Amino acid sequence: ILRSAKALPKLRTMDSYVGQYFDHPKLRQLAEYKLVFLGGSPYNTPGIYTLMSHVDMNLGVYHPDGGIASVVDAFVEVGTDLGVDLKTGTEVTGIEPRNDEFRVRTDGPDRTFDRVVSNAPPPFVESELLPETYDRREQYWETRTYAPSAYLMYFGVEGEVDLEHHALVLPTDWKPHFDAIFEDPAWPEDPAYYVHVPSKTNPTVAPEGHEVVFALVPLAPGLDDGPERREQFRELVLDDLADNTGVDFRDRIVLEETASVSEFGERFNAPGGTALALAHPLDQTGPLRPGHRAPGLDGLYYVGAYTNPGIGMPMCILSGEHATEAIIEDAEGGIGPSVVPTSTLR
Structure with a gap:
């Protein structure tokens, strides 16, 4: 990949690069929208991520039987075996380094480990779980570019919903929405969004005669998402969906849940309520993303979307493999955790 990368548009934005090949705005959007799921915008993400178009169109996207939860279940089964x-x-309430081991404090009994692997956001680990004497890198984390948060709507609907498994609803001019995420944070007035109807492929996710509908609208982290604001935006999105597709299922909803900025912040300790972690601009791509070894603290490792390779469930799984390789490398080197090499990123 590195040898081939010489021919890739590393320094140009995705929008600039795709514009070389497509003039029609809808074709450009189809080639670019996947960047949202990498936590970026076509206007701030390097063109090297056109690799994702190859993945989507040539390699294909797979849907696990039973939904994403089945992937979790498979890991539990393997781990148990x-x-x-x-x-x-x-709940983990603290991580205390003690010589060559760590005391992990919880809301139950404390535990002691030789090494700790954390998939919590590193800025949360460093500011809330580690002792105050540890370098919290506050300036570093404050100057990072974070990926969008999201407004999520989950519906159980009686009867059929005339949509495909996947649908993208994209305004012709979508730049104002990206500006509302990355430049001037605000709730978008004409949003681009994704609609997912998993019951079209997997009938086990809904009772007979019903459908499951999920909608995702990218938002800027840190927005106020109180009940009144959410209700207004819900109606805006469902009105827009009806206008663009002719599908309006509001009078057939039997179950509904929403999640947004607040839930991502409160449930996952995500900075600003980001839904995806760090974005993928050039200075947060590849080796410029945070490493798996925690800087300045031997024996603590990070996994997840804040590290390499980056955002997305497959990437997070790969990050676990990378961290495992680092742990094995450190152990096989015949050195204790106190002298484990660490990332130099600050």
Whole structure:
């Protein structure tokens, strides 16, 4: 890949690069919208991510039987078979380095480990879980570009919904929406959004005679998302969906849940309520993203979307593989955690 990368548009934005090949705005949008799921905008993400178009159009996208939860279940099964002791529903309240080990404080009994692997956001780990004597890198995290948050709507609908499994609803001029995310944070007036009807492919996710509908609208992190604002935006999106597709299922909704900026901040300790972690501008791509070894603290490792390779479930799984390789490398080097090499990124 590195040898081939010489021919890729590393320094040009995705929008600039795609514009070389497509004039029609809808064709350009189809080639560019996947960047939202990498936490970026066509106007701030390098053109090297046209690789994602190859993945989508040539390699294909796979839907796991039983939905994404089945991937979690598979990891639980593998871990259990390997003898992993899983403690669910346990909140970690502190991580205390002690010589060559770590005392992990929880809302239950404390535990001691030789090494710790964390998939919590590193800025949260460093500011809330580690001792105050540890370098919290506050300026570093404050100057990062964070990926969008999102307004999520989940509907259980009686009867059929005349939509495909996947649908994108994109205004002809979508730049104001991206500006409302990355330049001048605000709720978008004419949003671009994704609609997912998994029951079209997997009938087990809904009772017979019903459909499941999920809608995702990217938002700027940090927005006020109180009940009144959410209700107004819900109606705006469902009106827009009806205008663009002719589908209006509001009078057939039997179950509804929403999540937005607040939930991502409160449930996942995500800075500003980002839904995806760090974005992928050039200075947060590849080796410029945070490393798996925690700087200045041997034996602590990070996994997840804040590290390499980046955003997305497959990428997060790969980050776990990378962290595992780092741990094995450190252990096989015949050196203890106290002298593990760490990332130099500050």
